[in-house]
Amino acid sequence: MPSQKLGTIVVALRLEDRHLEAIRAAAPGAEVVKINGRGEWPARRAELESTVEVIAGVQGSDNLDLASMPRLRWIQTGGAGNDWLIRSPEIANSDVMVTNGSGVAAIPIAEHVLAMMFALSRQIPRFTKSQLDHEWYRGERLAEVDGSTMGIVGLGAIGEKTAEKARGLNMRVLGLRRDPTRSSPHVDRMLGPDGLMELLEVSDWVVLASALTSRTRGLIGEPELRAMKDTACLINIARGALVQEKVLVRALKEGWIGGAGLDVFEREPLPPDSPLWDMDNVLISSHYSHSTPHYNDRLAGVFIENLRRYRAGEPMINVVDKQHNS
Numbered sequence: 001m002p003s004q005k006l007g008t009i010v011v012a013l014r015l016e017d018r019h020l021e022a023i024r025a026a027a028p029g030a031e032v033v034k035i036n037g038r039g040e041w042p043a044r045r046a047e048l049e050s051t052v053e054v055i056a057g058v059q060g061s062d063n064l065d066l067a068s069m070p071r072l073r074w075i076q077t078g079g080a081g082n083d084w085l086i087r088s089p090e091i092a093n094s095d096v097m098v099t100n101g102s103g104v105a106a107i108p109i110a111e112h113v114l115a116m117m118f119a120l121s122r123q124i125p126r127f128t129k130s131q132l133d134h135e136w137y138r139g140e141r142l143a144e145v146d147g148s149t150m151g152i153v154g155l156g157a158i159g160e161k162t163a164e165k166a167r168g169l170n171m172r173v174l175g176l177r178r179d180p181t182r183s184s185p186h187v188d189r190m191l192g193p194d195g196l197m198e199l200l201e202v203s204d205w206v207v208l209a210s211a212l213t214s215r216t217r218g219l220i221g222e223p224e225l226r227a228m229k230d231t232a233c234l235i236n237i238a239r240g241a242l243v244q245e246k247v248l249v250r251a252l253k254e255g256w257i258g259g260a261g262l263d264v265f266e267r268e269p270l271p272p273d274s275p276l277w278d279m280d281n282v283l284i285s286s287h288y289s290h291s292t293p294h295y296n297d298r299l300a301g302v303f304i305e306n307l308r309r310y311r312a313g314e315p316m317i318n319v320v321d322k323q324h325n326s
């Protein structure tokens with residue numbers, strides 16, 4: 001619950017002036033302080049810590065010291081991933097509420113998955129190369145996506161949106177989520193965590209869209225990659241650490257799987273000497289699948305709606321289950 005008179009609201013999200021105006025309108029009487037991204041927090045914290053009640057865009061791993069922030073009640077983050085909580089046990093175990101930006105990037109990330117899938121199936125990188133070389137290339141037959149099976153590990157907002165779009169392409173969609181009794185209209189079959197091997201065995205496209213937690217770290221290793229069809233592709237738009245990257249490199253080199261579309265990596269930026277850069281069957285993007293012109297509007301929308309609910313004492317949206325995510 002908010003205090004009688006709302007304390008300071010610190011906004012470090014990269015929002016525009018019109019969003020700030022809407023935030024101020026949603027919290028009349030409160031002091032709203034815009035800081036210049038997470039990087040400015042260390043320089044401003046001494047001035048803001050004693051009064052801040054709500055902080056948007058700074059998270060525990062950026063040096064939030066709860067002992068110096070007696071009024072802090074709520075942290076709104078800008079992204080979907082909550083794995084920073086693993087490195088912030090003080091916040092995970094506190095009663096400070098955390099809400100995130102789940103859903104804000106579901107559309108662009110789902111589109112990115114499809115872009116990678118079509119690029120791999122229609123060999124777009126090969127044609128790009130032949131275009132650069134002015135070469136009239138006609139190589140092996142290209143694949144079709146229609147009628148193929150996509151297995152999505154993690155059915156949060158991104159997984160659901162990807163499933164919806166895949167179904168629109170006449171694909172069969174398998175989903176895997178912690179609680180398989182929670183159904184989805186976009187999934188032909190929902191599996192629980194013990195269904196991972198089955199999903200890997202039957203899918204032509206394995207999409208990783210799950211949270212990184214202590215339970216999912218290193219989820220995809222040798223047995224999992226060997227279980228996949230040798231024509232299947234792995235698409236990871238979630239977190240690099242879900243996959244044992246050294247084993248993935250072997251799987252791609254030795255042809256256990258057909259290819260990979262990777263937006264995330266164990267180390268980011270991906271080191272220049274990573275073998276992944278030079279593999280013909282790998283597509284790389286730079287942890288950028290969330291990019292969209294609508295990000296700020298959607299994120300501001302979540303924060304403003306939550307501010308309204310916070311002040312009214314109503315249940316908030318995108319509340320993070322801190323125990324599950326740490």
Ligand code: GLV
Pocket residue numbers: 078079080081082290
């Ligand atoms: C980005 O990776 C996010 O978690 O939103």
